[in-house]
Amino acid sequence: MAATPVWSVDPRTGKQRERVAVEATPHEVDGAVRAAHTARAALADATTRAAFLRGAAGLLDGAADLVVAAADAETALGPGRLTGELARTTGQLRAFADAVDEGSYLDVRIDRADPSLTPPRPELRRYKVPLGVVAVYAASNFPLAFSVPGGDTASALAAGCPVVVKAHPDHPATSELCASLLRRAAVAAGLPAEVVGLVHGFDAGLELIRHPLVSAAGFTGSIRGGRALFDAAAARPVPIPFHGELGSLNPVVVTGAAAAERAEEIGTGLAGAVTLGAGQFCVKPGLVLVPDGPDGDRLADALAKSLAETGPGVLLDHRMRENFLAGVRERAALPGVTAPVAPGPGGDHAVAAGFLSVGARDLLEGGAHEPLLEECFGPVTVVVRYSGQREAADVLGRLGGNLSATLQLSRAEGEGAPGPAGELIRQVTELAGRIVVNGWPTGVAVAPAQHHGGPYPAATSHSTSVGGTAIERWLRPVAYQSVPDALLPAELREANPLGLPRRVTGG
Known part of the structure; x- marks a missing residue:
């Protein structure tokens, strides 16, 4: 069966610009997900992750003329708007690198044992661990900030999760360019290039959400498309979190x-x-x-x-x-x-x-x-x-x-x-x-207190896709009870060798 080509199209004329890629087969989607899954361990080191995110931001900034030109040719959004969007995108990457360095996103909590309580309290130590491979579904209207190098990708990588992005068909050339820059940054930081995967095609998007090694998904798009993927995520033998931003009237x-x-x-x-x-x-x-x-x-x-x-x-x-x-x-x-x-x-x-x-x-x-x-x-x-x-x-x-x-x-x-x-x-x-x-909602600041989400159908979860707390979507808590110090993860050891902020209860 012949491969289905993926074309870049000029929205100003409706004409095809260039053949960019081919739609991914189920075998190719499986390969991208398995390669990302294998790369999880390489993302475990926080210092490396932060360096990777900053390196990605630097490469995107360095290729700004190419990135903006590619995005404008495929979206007609204009160089001015896209230059600002690129700055927002690289700012997000650097902000998540700072969050990784600071460490409070791990939400380390320690409750010291207290046998005098009724009932007695054992020693408990809690933090958050990455979920695994994240599927990211790129948006049409933000070819940078909500697509391949955007907030879902940046926050997932910051959490320690590899990503496989389903490119939006409106800007495939921009997606390929940005993915190549992210992979270059990964290799420069000592990581496998496969921590960032990219697939094209409608059917590839369905294969991705159903893949057993995909642990969560982020989506920005229409109610119809998002709800179909949300339902598919829930219908899996093992359902996964689906963080979708869908439609909004914004009264x-x-x-x-x-x-x-x-x-x-x-x-x-x-x-x-x-x-x-x-x-x-x-x-x-x-x-x-x-x-x-x-x-x-x-x-x-x-x-x-x-x-x-x-x-x-x-x-x-x-x-x-x-x-x-x-x-x-x-x-x-x-x-x-x-x-x-x-x-x-x-x-x-x-x-x-x-x-x-x-x-x-x-x-x-x-x-x-x-x-x-x-x-x-x-x-x-x-x-x-x-x-x-x-x-x-x-x-x-x-x-x-x-x-x-x-x-x-x-x-x-x-x-x-x-x-x-x-x-x-x-x-x-x-x-x-x-x-x-007394303002207007257009323009969503990338800031720690930002919330970009809302009740359904604005979003399928109560999390945010913009701001520092977006990282929480790709983490899950684990508590360790009465575990000897030598067996604890470094993040929870008594001496706090990583210098993480933590909340301690008891003497």
Whole structure:
């Protein structure tokens, strides 16, 4: 049977650029996973892992022109955006190297024996160990930061887990380039190149999630694709953790006081958030609650003006373009929905940004408007005009889980007693993993306190795919009870030879 070629395609023209690879056979997937599994022991040394991560960051930075050019040719995201994404990607790698050096991610806890307690407490020592081979499913909209060298890969390697990445078909050449740089960094650090594997093809992705030596998986993509893999992970004879980031509407609530205070500013800012990256950010605001009345009209006018001045954008591939156009047509045809700035075609290979508008009462009546409560990937948002806090709360009550929720408050609402703003904070906390006040959710800082996840369908677990605690997804705790010091792992020995931070209870 002939191998299926993998082509790099220019989304600006729809034309094939070059043949990059072939889709992996089941035998080749098995080989990549087994090679990664064999390489686990080499990742055990923390100093080596940290050097590897820093070396990978250095090689990516050194090849910045090549990496950015390859990614732009396959995604049309633009050199400026991709240069920033590369900096974020290498920053992540270095941040996880620092986390490995510091060691608190191991969560070392020691409870000294205390026979005087009832019941008596034995000597207990606990830390975390790597799970094993991690399958990483690359994202379409972030060819670097959420793909081959991205956060799932960086955090898994930092935890001591080899990775096998299933490349996204929208940027196979970028994936091959980045994988080769990571493998070079591994060899330079004294590790086997096989600590990073790469496979192409839809069927390869299914083989990967089912492989008995794969111990966990990370995914960023659609609800449909992520749920299929999540179900496959759960259906295995030995189920594995599946950390998927799926779909998110990222609601925004603009209070009446905020609209009265700065309607134009909010409308202009919203337009920027909706069109950033051609509306292909996972935290794009997709549903915006705006008060009915003159202040809401001013906000909508500012949004319309800014969107009308935004030029057409190229989406990541033609399938996404067709899905976007079909999605906006379906939503615009619903009863009571208008299109003050109609989103739609922007040329043969591009789309025009816009927004739809509907009254909260229409949205809440019956089930016909359910599509408005689902993500539409691309440069469009839905403005919902509400009358009173109760109506806004009822709309929020219809939403599923989200990566983010944003409140646009007046300055006065952010001071003094919580009042209605405090109730809004409480309500959106139930809906989202990150709450933003008087800002926009686009732009997810890579920082220790960051959380990029949320209730389902935003994510399939309660972990984060961004920030220092992302490493926790690839570790499991082990407790040692009454084990002689000489037999303990170095991380738990009494003398603390590795100098790790630890929490000790008892004398």
